[in-house]
Amino acid sequence: MNNFTYYNPTKIIFGEGTIGKIAGEIPADARVLITYGGGSIKKNGVYQEVMDALKDHKVIEFGGIEANPQYAKLVKAVEICRNEHIGFILSVGGGSVLDGTKFIAAAAPFAGEPWDILAKQAKISRAIPFGAILTLPATGSEMNPWAVISRKEIGKKLAFGAPPHTFPKFSVLDPTVTQSLSKRQRGNGVVDAFVHVTEQYLTYPQNSPLQDRYAEAILKTLIEEGPKYVENPENSNAAKNVVWSATMALNGLISVGVVTDWATHSIGHELTVLHNIDHARTLAIVWPGMMRVMKAEKREKLLQFAARVWDINTGSHDEKIEQAIVRTEDFFNNMGLPVKLADYNLNREVIGKVIKNLKNNNYITLGEKKRVTPEIVELIFRDRL
């Protein structure tokens, strides 16, 4: 285990009927910008709950933040923050709205060109304070300082984070609001959280038994609760456990002191940029190939994953690993996510495009040992045709 610093000051407000608590968490004199997406919050009652809670605040709205939040849209909100002297931003939505909000919060007081925050990882020394009401469990953005922003005009999807400034001050997780999600959104969320965990866990042994067991705890909970949650949105017990698992999957706790992978995400991002495939769906495509091709590097952890997460105890080492990969593919399928490029009518032509984009973003070598080269990416995709 390496030395580490862990600091996570986001307050989690969890449970049914907790949206009303936000009034006490936002300074009374702050002018509030409410950010949201396509407007589903106006149909499921969340918008009204928020407005009721903030009836004594000066509120300005900014809707229309897309999935894979777009730079061109977000800079408009940056202008509003500056012109309207916004003192607090409230993100009402899923991970995309919240990621967009993090960018708005950091860019508004930033003196330079906002794009440099992403393209040059420009130093952020402050941000407008912000909080979140999470309506879709998946990305973990509600308890971490990271965000991924897209700029489709130039085919870029880039990450940034400026802890502690870009931690939400609070995040409200009301599992009942997930009831209005589509089955597709629920399935995507489970798989996204699952792969967040494996990106931090399926590397190589590093004397981190507690981090390992925490990762396995989240994976097993998602495997048990995910199907109930996807099949029946009224199952509030399952919704609670999936929501909490998704938050814990990416709040930094399971990766303290260990190296992480994230190659599946980097490659998946390019599939989203090129073919507009949902983020989680790109992970379901890439993950099985990544595990097969990087099997030697990840051998010990894949065997641990097979034994502890999937209870696979028979067969040779190679057979156990393959069983674990197939069981995971089946799980992704059961969550409603296809795992092959052909399911999206894509063929081998996509490979060269993805590799070209990765190179353009300087992602030449990926993974915990920087051994996922363009040649490896090609092998991974050949497994996924």
Next chain:
Amino acid sequence: MNNFTYYNPTKIIFGEGTIGKIAGEIPADARVLITYGGGSIKKNGVYQEVMDALKDHKVIEFGGIEANPQYAKLVKAVEICRNEHIGFILSVGGGSVLDGTKFIAAAAPFAGEPWDILAKQAKISRAIPFGAILTLPATGSEMNPWAVISRKEIGKKLAFGAPPHTFPKFSVLDPTVTQSLSKRQRGNGVVDAFVHVTEQYLTYPQNSPLQDRYAEAILKTLIEEGPKYVENPENSNAAKNVVWSATMALNGLISVGVVTDWATHSIGHELTVLHNIDHARTLAIVWPGMMRVMKAEKREKLLQFAARVWDINTGSHDEKIEQAIVRTEDFFNNMGLPVKLADYNLNREVIGKVIKNLKNNNYITLGEKKRVTPEIVELIFRDRL
């Protein structure tokens, strides 16, 4: 799972050679009070590291804080804080020094009688900011807002906490400093952390699969790493895992949304007050009796504990539970802690005294369902003679 709020703003600085980082965490213009215990920090090099790190700060020392920190001692430090305009307190020691520091930090700016903070749970609205350098893993105080303070003159041992004011601003966990601990201190620490987990886990099912698995993760890590840590203080891998497990055992994360027990602690506290038995050792005495006597209440969780933590899969339900209790007693013994009153030359006379003290502290009914009555306490002790 019940609704909950989780907020933990303590920054953890973990690893070998990290003590020097404190300089950047303490305001440069703050007058610093350094609190410590019996002076072991002056022998193991920690004191010198601290002084080197704070060479540009105005520093005042306050040593001699006892195990089971005593009110009479701590109020002297409160006076120093007031007279010397202390702006930051740095606790250098184990859980007792840190608990004492939390009380000092809260009492110094408190307008009323300091004892009321403990006896009347008086409202605390601010505290002197403080941080910790942890030299003994056990109590979890380094990442929570709670403290237990004793006043031996009147036979009281009482807890308080005033989140967020009594969270440490930071805690430095350098596992190498545990090398100078005695074998007894190391064993006590492992058992203390173990029982912290069971107090939050061995209750009844509450639809909290992730919290359960996190609890089991800590228990299994302590079972695997504890013996290596106790036998060989030079095993830095084991020390790292025990230190991190002890912190995670009581930082609030495994108890979100669920009820907790804490009856073993309440009863154990009275054994410390009456007979000056080390805190962890009182837990090792009481715990097996608590589990046997409360077996019906805790049945499902004890069976889960037997299966998942001790891998016990044969026998009737009662046999599995008894096996799990015996395995845990053996573990406490292997850590060097006796588990019977007779090991301390105590007999049944202690029972009445403990019950009397519990009643004096208004602990009439304890446990997750408030069913640990004085009659139950008597049954528990009869199991421990």
